[in-house]
Amino acid sequence: MRILVPVKRVVDPYAKVRPLADGSGLDTTGAKFEINPFDEIAVEEAVRRKEADPSVEIVVVSIGAGECEEQLRKALAIGADRAILVETSEAYDSPSIAAELAAVVAAESPDLVLMGKQATDDDNNQAGQMLASRLGWPQATFASKLELGAGKATVTRETDTGTETLEIPLPAVVTTDLRLNEPRYIALPGIIKARSKPLERRPAQTTPRLRTRVLKVESPPSRAAGRKVASVDELISALKEKGVL
Amino acid sequence: MQTSASTAPKGASFFSETPDRIFTVEDFSSDDRLMIETAEQFSRNEVMPHVEVIDKQEDGLMPKLIKKAGELGLCGVDAPEAHGGLGLGKNLAARILEFMSLNGSFSVTYGITSGISQVGLALFGTEEQKAKYLPSLTAGETIGAYALSEPNSGSDALSATTRAELVNGQWKLNGTKMWISNAKWADLFLVMAKIDGEKFSAFLVERDRPGVSISREEHKLGLKGSSTARLVLEDALIPEDNRLYQPGLGHHVAFNALNIGRFKLASMSMGPARDAMGLAAAYTDDRKQFGQSISNFGLIQKKLATMAALYFATEAMVYRTGALIDSAFETWGGTIDGNRKASEEYAIECSACKVFATEAEAWIVDEALQCYGGYGFTEEFPIARHYRDARVSRIYEGTNEINRIFLADRLMRWAKDGRASVTAAGDSWISELAGKALATKPTDQIRVGACSDLVMLAYAEQSARLRAAQMGGAGAAMYDLFLNVANARAAEAYQWATGESVVLPAAKSVDVAELARRVAECRGPVR
Numbered sequence: 001m002r003i004l005v006p007v008k009r010v011v012d013p014y015a016k017v018r019p020l021a022d023g024s025g026l027d028t029t030g031a032k033f034e035i036n037p038f039d040e041i042a043v044e045e046a047v048r049r050k051e052a053d054p055s056v057e058i059v060v061v062s063i064g065a066g067e068c069e070e071q072l073r074k075a076l077a078i079g080a081d082r083a084i085l086v087e088t089s090e091a092y093d094s095p096s097i098a099a100e101l102a103a104v105v106a107a108e109s110p111d112l113v114l115m116g117k118q119a120t121d122d123d124n125n126q127a128g129q130m131l132a133s134r135l136g137w138p139q140a141t142f143a144s145k146l147e148l149g150a151g152k153a154t155v156t157r158e159t160d161t162g163t164e165t166l167e168i169p170l171p172a173v174v175t176t177d178l179r180l181n182e183p184r185y186i187a188l189p190g191i192i193k194a195r196s197k198p199l200e201r202r203p204a205q206t207t208p209r210l211r212t213r214v215l216k217v218e219s220p221p222s223r224a225a226g227r228k229v230a231s232v233d234e235l236i237s238a239l240k241e242k243g244v245l
Numbered sequence: 246m247q248t249s250a251s252t253a254p255k256g257a258s259f260f261s262e263t264p265d266r267i268f269t270v271e272d273f274s275s276d277d278r279l280m281i282e283t284a285e286q287f288s289r290n291e292v293m294p295h296v297e298v299i300d301k302q303e304d305g306l307m308p309k310l311i312k313k314a315g316e317l318g319l320c321g322v323d324a325p326e327a328h329g330g331l332g333l334g335k336n337l338a339a340r341i342l343e344f345m346s347l348n349g350s351f352s353v354t355y356g357i358t359s360g361i362s363q364v365g366l367a368l369f370g371t372e373e374q375k376a377k378y379l380p381s382l383t384a385g386e387t388i389g390a391y392a393l394s395e396p397n398s399g400s401d402a403l404s405a406t407t408r409a410e411l412v413n414g415q416w417k418l419n420g421t422k423m424w425i426s427n428a429k430w431a432d433l434f435l436v437m438a439k440i441d442g443e444k445f446s447a448f449l450v451e452r453d454r455p456g457v458s459i460s461r462e463e464h465k466l467g468l469k470g471s472s473t474a475r476l477v478l479e480d481a482l483i484p485e486d487n488r489l490y491q492p493g494l495g496h497h498v499a500f501n502a503l504n505i506g507r508f509k510l511a512s513m514s515m516g517p518a519r520d521a522m523g524l525a526a527a528y529t530d531d532r533k534q535f536g537q538s539i540s541n542f543g544l545i546q547k548k549l550a551t552m553a554a555l556y557f558a559t560e561a562m563v564y565r566t567g568a569l570i571d572s573a574f575e576t577w578g579g580t581i582d583g584n585r586k587a588s589e590e591y592a593i594e595c596s597a598c599k600v601f602a603t604e605a606e607a608w609i610v611d612e613a614l615q616c617y618g619g620y621g622f623t624e625e626f627p628i629a630r631h632y633r634d635a636r637v638s639r640i641y642e643g644t645n646e647i648n649r650i651f652l653a654d655r656l657m658r659w660a661k662d663g664r665a666s667v668t669a670a671g672d673s674w675i676s677e678l679a680g681k682a683l684a685t686k687p688t689d690q691i692r693v694g695a696c697s698d699l700v701m702l703a704y705a706e707q708s709a710r711l712r713a714a715q716m717g718g719a720g721a722a723m724y725d726l727f728l729n730v731a732n733a734r735a736a737e738a739y740q741w742a743t744g745e746s747v748v749l750p751a752a753k754s755v756d757v758a759e760l761a762r763r764v765a766e767c768r769g770p771v772r
Contacts, residue, residue, distance in 0.1 A: 185286055
């Protein structure tokens with residue numbers, strides 16, 4: 001079985017970031033970059049499958065500039081077998097990413113695409129669904145539990161009304177939720193071993209046709225200080241003043 | 246940049262020359278950074294949430310943590326690959342050690358077993374000795390300890406009285422070793438003893454040998470979670486093969502392990518300093534007085550900014566030194582004599598790092614505690630533990646006083662032998678002062694010690710200056726603030742060294758508020 005795991009390079013989700021002065025994007029000087037945490041969960045899950053069944057092959061793919069190699073090496077250090085870097089300097093939105101991933105799927109013929117449900121930088125939560133639709137494959141999103149059987153996957157997903165268990169035939173697209181697993185510490189020997197694992201650079205097969213564009217990035221307005229009231233009566237009259245009541 | 250072996254600068258050459266470039270932490274590769282990240286995650290998730298039970302020495306906890314670290318490859322970073330280590334450089338091992346050292350008690354336990362207890366074996370052991378003991382130490386399955394000090398032999402280490410005699414093909418050891426870190430859980434002790442009361446030599450002593458026992462734990466001011474006890478040897482019998490290196494040359498083993506140990510101790514003291522900065526940044530942001538965060542106040546900002554500057558300079562000199570040590574091992578390492586030369590070449594830099602880093606740590610944990618006000622003085626908050634734990638850094642691995650005597654003295658002796666130059670590079674005001682002070686050829690301890698301060702400050706200033714130029718960004722502001730602090734310290738040291746007065750150069754103007762904001766943003770040292 002071959003599992004394809006797309007990983008996105010994102011700014012460290014715990015870092016404080018500031019918009020550039022002209023609002024054209026984020027100031028990333030000195031920023032740390034990480035694998036999108038949801039994608040890291042997908043890599044971890046794939047590696048657990050491989051540990052249970054050594055015939056599993058894990059291919060990780062990233063679409064972006066040369067620096068994405070860092071995140072791919074990290075995925076290899078966790079335990080993926082090989083990596084593909086689709087090198088491009090273009091901007092992508094979710095539909096364009098799905099289109100390019102579909103081209104990678106066509107070349108690699110995986111049995112399962114396992115990816116984060118969303119990326120922590122833009123929180124779109126679309127690429128997985130769009131990829132499944134483009135491929136005409138079944139999909140199961142927000143997986144909190146995944147079992148792989150012969151030609152099928154059983155996925156438990158968390159919804160607003162409870163958990164739902166789906167059985168889908170493979171090949172399929174599964175997107176991961178936070179509760180699927182807790183990624184391991186990366187062992188140092190694994191990092192050394194990752195240096196000699198294959199990483200292939202490919203040009204993009206599609207041209208992004210953007211349906212959405214980022215026009216401006218700005219900090220949320222800082223909240224003005226409130227005021228303290230001494231009694232319920234004062235509160236009610238203050239709310240009336242504001243026209244809330 | 247990996248300093249290429251053929252151009253490795255000579256020991257102490259910083260004093261008389263300015264290199265074009267130095268290695269800095271910004272030069273660690275992305276692989277290196279991944280390893281460092283693993284160390285940090287291990288500390289944050291496995292160690293820091295348990296510091297209270299660690300301080301109570303909960304049964305079995307520490308060996309369990311060491312084993313877990315070993316499973317991740319963290320217990321033998323710079324140990325030879327042939328014996329279970331990763332064969333990586335000492336500089337990377339030191340950076341990993343810094344991040345494994347966020348808690349002092351765990352730091353000492355880990356630092357000793359992955360460092361000084363192994364390094365003597367790795368550098369001076371026979372293949373058989375290494376094959377026997379290193380794999381389990383690097384795997385974290387066994388724990389090592391280093392036993393040099395005695396009740397009446399501390400700084401004067403060669404006056405040790407522990408005896409070894411060869412009896413019927415076994416070494417019989419008698420004596421008491423004091424302040425033995427890891428004593429409670431160590432499986433293997435590197436013990437210094439004199440053969441027939443004369444030849445100072447090193448021995449590998451397994452814990453379960455007859456005649457080996459451990460006394461009660463010392464009741465310490467800090468590092469309560471680390472084990473410190475006496476190793477008592479009463480007709481202890483060990484195999485003849487367990488003498489390490491040549492008889493009478495134990496001081497090579499002991500002191501070269503200490504040279505590397507001093508360098509690594511510098512990293513070990515940066516870990517708690519790093520954590521304390523993060524705590525101070527978070528607390529001062531959170532704590533409101535007069536209707537606002539106390540991080541808005543100038544005197545708090547001055548503390549945070551000065552911490553960042555001191556840490557920046559320490560980091561610059563320590564990891565510059567680590568790269569030098571790596572280059573020395575690349576040049577000469579491999580044979581026992583070569584290893585000895587490599588670990589000795591930068592002895593002056595190692596002492597400078599030890600003294601400077603431990604004093605920076607002391608200043609940082611003290612001011613971080615001050616940021617907490619009255620709460621800092623209680624055990625309800627984590628900063629008091631850092632304050633207590635940090636106190637010993639200036640004492641062990643050679644007191645800062647012994648290191649100060651050694652530092653300038655050795656530089657002057659090397660100059661006499663033509664091995665180094667005491668003609669100052671003159672690339673800074675401090676360097677000029679240091680050159681003038683050394684030219685007086687001081688002999689009494691007070692003047693020698695003050696000269697050591699000047700040499701150390703010259704090294705720190707040069708390292709910080711080169712790093713700031715290489716990294717750009719916030720480096721310039723941190724360097725400027727550090728320069729102001731260093732110049733003032735140098736003026737005082739110069740007066741002690743020569744009795745002459747000096748006029749301080751004008752202070753650089755620094756945007757303290759902005760630097761403090763960066764500390765808050767980075768939740769610790771500024772990147």
